[in-house]
Amino acid sequence: MSEKLLNDRLLRALRRQPVDVTPVWIMRQAGRYLPEYRATRQRAGDFMTLCKTPELACEVTLQPLQRFDLDAAILFSDILTIPDAMGLGLSVVENKGPRFARPLRSANDIRKLAVPDVEAGLGYVLDAVRLIKRELHGKVPLIGFAGSPWTIATYMIEGASSKNFSLAKGMLYGQPDRMHQLLDILSRSITDYLNGQIAAGVDVVMIFDSWGGILSHAAYLEFSLEYMRRIVRDIRTAGRGSEAPIILFTKGGGLWIDDLAGSGCDAVGLDWTMDIESARSIAGDRVALQGNLDTAVLYSSPATIRRHVAEVLAGFGKGDGHVFNLGHGIHPDIDPDKVAVLVDAVHELSRPYHK
Amino acid sequence: MSEKLLNDRLLRALRRQPVDVTPVWIMRQAGRYLPEYRATRQRAGDFMTLCKTPELACEVTLQPLQRFDLDAAILFSDILTIPDAMGLGLSVVENKGPRFARPLRSANDIRKLAVPDVEAGLGYVLDAVRLIKRELHGKVPLIGFAGSPWTIATYMIEGASSKNFSLAKGMLYGQPDRMHQLLDILSRSITDYLNGQIAAGVDVVMIFDSWGGILSHAAYLEFSLEYMRRIVRDIRTAGRGSEAPIILFTKGGGLWIDDLAGSGCDAVGLDWTMDIESARSIAGDRVALQGNLDTAVLYSSPATIRRHVAEVLAGFGKGDGHVFNLGHGIHPDIDPDKVAVLVDAVHELSRPYHK
Numbered sequence: 001m002s003e004k005l006l007n008d009r010l011l012r013a014l015r016r017q018p019v020d021v022t023p024v025w026i027m028r029q030a031g032r033y034l035p036e037y038r039a040t041r042q043r044a045g046d047f048m049t050l051c052k053t054p055e056l057a058c059e060v061t062l063q064p065l066q067r068f069d070l071d072a073a074i075l076f077s078d079i080l081t082i083p084d085a086m087g088l089g090l091s092v093v094e095n096k097g098p099r100f101a102r103p104l105r106s107a108n109d110i111r112k113l114a115v116p117d118v119e120a121g122l123g124y125v126l127d128a129v130r131l132i133k134r135e136l137h138g139k140v141p142l143i144g145f146a147g148s149p150w151t152i153a154t155y156m157i158e159g160a161s162s163k164n165f166s167l168a169k170g171m172l173y174g175q176p177d178r179m180h181q182l183l184d185i186l187s188r189s190i191t192d193y194l195n196g197q198i199a200a201g202v203d204v205v206m207i208f209d210s211w212g213g214i215l216s217h218a219a220y221l222e223f224s225l226e227y228m229r230r231i232v233r234d235i236r237t238a239g240r241g242s243e244a245p246i247i248l249f250t251k252g253g254g255l256w257i258d259d260l261a262g263s264g265c266d267a268v269g270l271d272w273t274m275d276i277e278s279a280r281s282i283a284g285d286r287v288a289l290q291g292n293l294d295t296a297v298l299y300s301s302p303a304t305i306r307r308h309v310a311e312v313l314a315g316f317g318k319g320d321g322h323v324f325n326l327g328h329g330i331h332p333d334i335d336p337d338k339v340a341v342l343v344d345a346v347h348e349l350s351r352p353y354h355k
Numbered sequence: 356m357s358e359k360l361l362n363d364r365l366l367r368a369l370r371r372q373p374v375d376v377t378p379v380w381i382m383r384q385a386g387r388y389l390p391e392y393r394a395t396r397q398r399a400g401d402f403m404t405l406c407k408t409p410e411l412a413c414e415v416t417l418q419p420l421q422r423f424d425l426d427a428a429i430l431f432s433d434i435l436t437i438p439d440a441m442g443l444g445l446s447v448v449e450n451k452g453p454r455f456a457r458p459l460r461s462a463n464d465i466r467k468l469a470v471p472d473v474e475a476g477l478g479y480v481l482d483a484v485r486l487i488k489r490e491l492h493g494k495v496p497l498i499g500f501a502g503s504p505w506t507i508a509t510y511m512i513e514g515a516s517s518k519n520f521s522l523a524k525g526m527l528y529g530q531p532d533r534m535h536q537l538l539d540i541l542s543r544s545i546t547d548y549l550n551g552q553i554a555a556g557v558d559v560v561m562i563f564d565s566w567g568g569i570l571s572h573a574a575y576l577e578f579s580l581e582y583m584r585r586i587v588r589d590i591r592t593a594g595r596g597s598e599a600p601i602i603l604f605t606k607g608g609g610l611w612i613d614d615l616a617g618s619g620c621d622a623v624g625l626d627w628t629m630d631i632e633s634a635r636s637i638a639g640d641r642v643a644l645q646g647n648l649d650t651a652v653l654y655s656s657p658a659t660i661r662r663h664v665a666e667v668l669a670g671f672g673k674g675d676g677h678v679f680n681l682g683h684g685i686h687p688d689i690d691p692d693k694v695a696v697l698v699d700a701v702h703e704l705s706r707p708y709h710k
Contacts, residue, residue: 164686169651173659216627216649216682218666255609255628272571273610294571296524304528311573327571331519 004138010072011141011203014245014267014288016321022313022350023071024343025143028329029064030076034336036063047092051078054127061132065140067336068343072140072204073132075197077125079147079208082189083156085121086113103159107175110182115189118196125193126200133201144202146194148209148250149186149231150224153179165214172215172223179223187227191234198235198244206247206269207231213252224250225259232264247290251328254279261286272327277315288321295326298338305338309345318353359493365427366496366558369600369622369643371676377668377705378426379698380498383684384419385431389691391418402447406433412483413490420495422691423698427495427559428487430552432480434502434563437544438511440476441468458514462530465537470544473551480548481555488556499557501548503564503605504541504586505579508534520569527570527578534578542582546589553590553599561602561624562586568607579605580614587619602645606683609634616641627682632670643676650681653693660693664700673708 005011009023031037040060044050051057061076080098084090089101104110116122132142154168155161162168171179194205212224232246248260249269260268261283270279270291279289297308309324316322324346330339360366364378386392395415399405406412416431435453439445444456459465471477487497501507509523510516517523526534549560567579587601603615604624615623616638625634625646634644652663664679671677679701685694 164651166651166654166686166688169649170654173649173652173663174655213628217630217633219649220628252607252628255630273568273575273607275572275610278572294524294528294574296519296521297528299521299525300529308528331521333521 005141005203006138007071007140010143010323011245013321013323014204014247016285016288018320019354020351021347021354022316022322022324024324024346025070025072025074026064026330026339026342027074027326029068029070029074029339030060030062031330032332033330033334033339034063034067047078047094048084048090051076051081052124054124054131057124057128058131058135061128061142062135064339065136068340069347070140070343072143073136074143074206075125075129075132075145075202077128077145079145079152079210080155081122081125082116082146082186082193083152085116086189088156097161098155099160100156104156104182107178110178110185113182113185115185115192118192122193122196126196129197129200129202141203142201143204143206143247144194144197145206145208146190148207148212148224148248149183149190149227150215151209151211152186152190153182154211156182165211169214172219183223183227187230188234191231191238194231194235195238198238202244204245204247205235206249209248209250209253212250217256220250220253220256221259225256225263228265229263236264245288247323249290257282267321267323269325270327275315276312276322277317280316285321288323289316290323290325292325292327293342295328295331295334298326298330298334298342302338302341305341306345306349309342310349313346313350313353316353320354322350322353324350360496360558361493362426362495365498365678366600368676368678369559369602371640371643373675374709375706376702376709377671377677377679379679379701380425380427380429381419381685381694381697382429382681384423384425384429384694385415385417386685387687388685388689388694389418389422402433402449403439403445406431406436407479409479409482409486412479413486416483416487416497417490419694420491423695424702425495425698427498428491429498429561430480430484430487430500430557432483432500434500434507434565435510436477436480437471437501437541437548438507440471441544443511452516453510454515455511459511459537462533465533465540468537468540470540470547473547477548477551481551484552484555484557496558497556498559498561498602499549499552500561500563501545503562503567503579503603504538504545504582505570506564506566507541507545508537509566511537520566524569527574531578538578538582542585543589546586546593549586549590550593557599559600559602560590561604564603564605564608567605572611575605575608575611576614580611580618583620584618591619600643604645612637622676622678624680625682630670631667631677632672635671640676643678644671645678645680647680647682648697650683650686650689653681653685653689653697657693657696660696661700661704664697665704668701668705668708671708675709677705679705 245266247267254274267288272294600621609629622643627649
């Protein structure tokens with residue numbers, strides 16, 4: 001569907017093709033820092049109703065585009081929709097994070113898992129994608145997403161957010177075969193899910209590996225990156241999927257840029273701990289890079305924000321293949337006006353890098 | 356005092372001198388995973404009483420040495436004793452972490468801070484050091500420690516543990532001069548404090564930069580490493596301090612090993628996200644390395660623990676300058692018997708690397 005887009009900067013940058021200015025979007029751009037989001041969420045009653053009602057998910061997806069000159073929309077959803085569809089019973093409590101009513105507690109719990117039928121179990125996500133695409137009228141591309149197998153597995157095993165990941169890592173080291181069994185079914189589920197999103201209309205997909213960064217290098221390669229690599233491969237071989245650029249983002253994965261860049265994906269997301277200049281020199285021309293301003297810069301003045309935007313742009317330097325973003329999701333207590341400063345600064349200050 | 360030590364493996368390894376086997380100690384080795392620690396803590400009533408009563412601090416410091424063949428003791432204390440001595444009112448609530456009754460809320464709060472007199476304000480720590488040294492009878496070296504300026508500053512500003520560090524990073528980007536003022540007074544306080552610990556008898560000092568890893572590279576260099584570098588320099592020039600090896604540990608600092616290795620310290624602590632083999636190739640012969648087994652390996656069987664110990668030892672390889680440790684502190688739910696497996700495996704399996 002990219003041929004119909006009025007603004008295809010994101011797709012061009014992800015393919016390392018020339019653009020007029022660096023495209024920019026913000027992780028969690030549809031979120032709690034926006035008063036209109038908070039109003040919709042209050043109307044929805046709770047987070048999962050917001051996710052599961054396509055009209056509401058569409059509404060909040062489009063909200064930041066009405067305020068800011070963003071180069072992409074990102075589907076409003078959650079990384080834990082798949083285990084919810086597998087029957088684990090997801091709820092998301094404000095300020096407490098996600099909880100599963102039925103976390104995985106035994107080998108038998110894992111054996112009983114099945115790859116969800118996307119239309120039957122996750123049709124509300126596909127409906128939201130179709131509705132958002134219609135409402136976007138080709139203004140900007142729509143990004144779909146999923147959690148990484150390892151990241152989703154940690155929540156399924158821990159039952160909630162965790163500090164030490166004792167249960168998940170306990171399984172990784174103690175029962176690695178069981179962990180591989182879980183990661184295998186998750187990676188097949190995620191492949192189906194992302195292919196479903198692509199078929200429904202998303203232009204780009206991103207895999208959020210929020211907890212890959214808690215692993216050792218060896219464990220990361222075996223238990224996280226390997227399964228993301230399989231998803232990338234299997235999306236590539238699935239018809240239209242071969243067209244949609246794929247972004248991999250391992251939070252805290254700065255040490256493993258070389259591995260990520262060799263995974264077959266189109267772009268690697270960077271948090272702010274990794275110099276984008278160093279990342280580019282490691283990644284070479286294998287992938288585009290997405291990132292990586294420290295979210296906390298948005299607490300400061302417009303002049304300071306512009307200066308730090310300029311530093312990230314200078315870090316990447318001239319040439320194609322940069323998508324500007326924060327290094328993590330935006331915080332709920334950021335003033336939305338600061339996002340406008342950021343977005344406009346990226347467009348204005350990046351022009352000289354694209355002559 | 357090192358000449359009187361019966362076991363000086365730690366000091367020799369930190370100075371990259373030959374040893375018979377690789378020395379090993381465990382971050383938080385005196386802690387909640389030990390039933391005898393929990394008993395002493397219950398007797399103390401609360402955490403700060405445990406810290407502030409030299410007899411109790413000594414008791415828990417020595418407990419792990421009675422169980423395991425460890426090559427060092429580490430002073431039982433807290434990284435937030437300095438701001439407590441500055442008047443911020445520290446309490447530590449079980450499972451909730453530290454809290455300050457009077458966090459820094461204004462420029463004036465920072466202006467009013469003074470470098471604490473170590474004997475007057477932190478004498479209980481020095482008393483604990485003297486008592487522990489006496490009770491150790493030279494069995495192993497005693498490690499003293501402090502938090503890094505940046506890490507202590509985050510707690511003083513946030514008032515507690517934080518998820519996003521909005522206030523601390525907001526100051527870093529928005530009022531960098533104010534942040535530098537705070538970091539300056541903290542680094543002078545830490546220098547005095549560590550010099551006091553050294554004068555009281557500790558053989559080694561370690562600086563825990565628990566939150567350096569949340570920064571961008573540029574911010575890390577300016578707001579964290581620079582102040583640790585000053586502390587190292589000022590300890591070196593302070594009489595006996597010049598003899599005590601200094602270990603710097605930035606959790607999540609794997610990307611910045613080269614900077615850490617050039618800071619003037621004797622050893623760099625590694626968490627488990629960084630390959631120790633890669634770290635050694637970057638650090639060269641500038642520093643010793645300490646680390647870096649994933650704590651979660653201790654949830655698995657003795658055979659699995661031995662295999663992962665062997666991998667870390669092989670990663671560092673032959674030669675001098677390795678101190679074995681976990682990559683973070685041990686978790687409260689680890690079986691103490693697994694620590695015995697770890698310690699014995701390090702001694703047994705490292706022998707061939709020291710021929």
